[in-house]
Amino acid sequence: MSELTRVDEYLHAVPLSGATGRQIGPFTLFRSTTIWPYYARPVPGAGVTIEAADIERLRDECTALELPLSLEWVVETCPSLGPAAAAAGLKVVEYPLLIMERADFKRFDSTERCEILPASEDVLREGRAVANVAFGDPGTAVGSGGPAERDAKADEQAPEHGQALLERHRAGVTVTAAVYTDEGIVAVGSHQPVGDVSEIVGVGTLPAFRRRGLGAAITSRLAEHAFANGVDLLLLSAQNDAVAAVYERVGFHRIGHAGAAE
Incomplete structure (x- = not known):
């Protein structure tokens, strides 16, 4: 089985930890059973x-069904989807x-403490708040968002959000790592x-703590955990080339493109 095929099949299976699938023409529409929305994907290997x-x-x-129209796919395995989505008026990126793979892994050590998070709702909520701040100011540039903004985002989360994070953690379908300083969690990511x-x-660093190698440290710790627990192929999609370069520092290499449209 080719690497692209394994990636495509994984991406079709992973939503089922939080959604049910419904076939609609050449697509599977994943209907969320949690608090997070999902998307539709072309059926792997259909060749249509x-x-x-x-x-x-x-x-x-x-x-x-009162669901947002959102699509995700591997461009190289379904090259017709991007042009079709654009012709239908969707924004395509x-x-x-x-x-x-395991043999490619290059461990990256940080001077800061980086560890897998425990089964604690409060800790997982803090980690999610870091991601919310980070993705509200995307990219790799240093910014102003720091612990105060993280704490404000944590306070905004609904109670059911923290419970959903904890349930996924306990089920083993999401494993989260974080970098700690004396100001709490400042970088986070999951596999x-x-x-x-x-x-x-979801690898993200508080903007005020960027350019310190924390994204690479998180990625390295997650890879280490995954490879120690039966995984032999890791994948990810990067926001842009600059972010992809961070992942390449720990051994990732590019094999194609992830498409998204909404």
Whole structure:
């Protein structure tokens, strides 16, 4: 099985830890069973050519179900989807798609404490708040968002949000790592194992703490955990080339592009 095929099949399986799948033409529409929204994906290996009419049928189904129309896919395994989505009026973006096998791993050590988070709702909520601040100011540039903004985001979270994080942690479907300073958690990220494949997601650093190698430290710690627990292929999609370069420091290399449209 090719690396792209393994990645595509993993990306089709991983939503099922928090959603149910419904077939609509060439797509599987994942309907969330948690507090987070999901998306639709083309069925791996179907080999069909996606047309704008297929997007319109999916749009009608999403409207009837009161769901947002959102698509994710591997560009190289379904090259027709991007043009079809654009023709249907959706905004289409592509991101670098990277993988790493066990032999490629290059451990990155940080002077700060970096560890897998425990099964604590409060700690997981703090970690999620770091990600919310980080992705509210995307990129790698140093910014002003720091611990005060993190704490404000944590206070804004609904109670059910923390409970959902804890349930996924206990089920082993999300593993989260964090970097600590004397001001608490300042960088965070997760991996989501399905069998022997996992994806690193949500790696973010408080803007005030960027350019210190913390993103690489988080990625390294997550890779170390994944490879020690039965995973032999890791993947991720990067926001842009600058972010992809951070992941390449620990052994990831590019194999294609992840597409998204909404």
